[in-house]
Amino acid sequence: MPEQQLLKPTEWSYCDYFWADKKDPQGNGTVAGFELLLQKQLKGKQMQKEMSEFIRERIKIEEDYAKNLAKLSQNSLASQEEGSLGEAWAQVKKSLADEAEVHLKFSAKLHSEVEKPLMNFRENFKKDMKKCDHHIADLRKQLASRYASVEKARKALTERQRDLEMKTQQLEIKLSNKTEEDIKKARRKSTQAGECRAPSRPAQCAQKERAWG
Structure with missing residues (x-):
């Protein structure tokens, strides 16, 4: 089965590591996918606050x-001026008042169509999070407990493997020593058998066989 392709291979993204662990950017350890998702959520809360501000x-x-602008449009400068200059100056002040009205309406729209919905979203988000906080905290405890159990089992397995390797080495050494003893014993018997073929030494050979067992 081919390895699953990452959705964001160049980023440290929770969408690719929700079910798996990933080394942190400094390489000091691993971070669970659940923690990545939680951090993403907490960053979302901070982002909402910064957007509101x-x-x-x-x-x-x-x-x-x-x-x-409205205050400037009420300036009495050249208010007594007549003729074309007076008309032009009055038009300048009117344009300032009109522009002030535009900016005032724009600020009102920002409040009603952007700030207020965002504030409502934040409040609803807080309420939803408050409802889930206890459940999430319980799940985090369970997750931490399971990770601890896995780590404990991993260490126990490592110790058992080390112990098994040590016992295997000891057994190999013991078998090797026993094999050497068997070879030496076989050589002695072979030497004895050769000597016992001589007609003049049967009694001595029988005595050596009893001694060597």
Whole structure:
């Protein structure tokens, strides 16, 4: 069966490592896919907060800009001017007031169509997370316990393998020593058998055989 292709091979993505462990970027250890998913979720909460602050700041800028434009449009400078210059100046101040209105409406739209829905989403997300917090915490404990059990079993297996290798080596040494003793014994018997073929030494050979067993 071919190896499954990663969805994001160049990234450290939880979508590829949900069911498997992956070494952390520093190579100091492994991170479970569940932890990657949890970190992604926590980063999502932080991102929501940062987005809300960004939109709120943008609304404030638009409101302040609109207020300043409106204030500037009320400036009494050259208000008594007549003729074409007076008309042109009045048109400039009117354009400032119109632009202030545009920015004010834009800030209101940002509030109603962006900030408010985002705030509602955050609140609903918090409520949903609060409901799941206890269950998730329980699952994390179970997961941590199982990882600990697997690690304990792995260490026990390593110890047993080491013990088995040691006993195997000892057995091999013992068998090797026994084989050498058997060879020496066979050589002695062979030598004895050769000597016993001589007609003059049968009694001595019988005595040696009893001694060597």
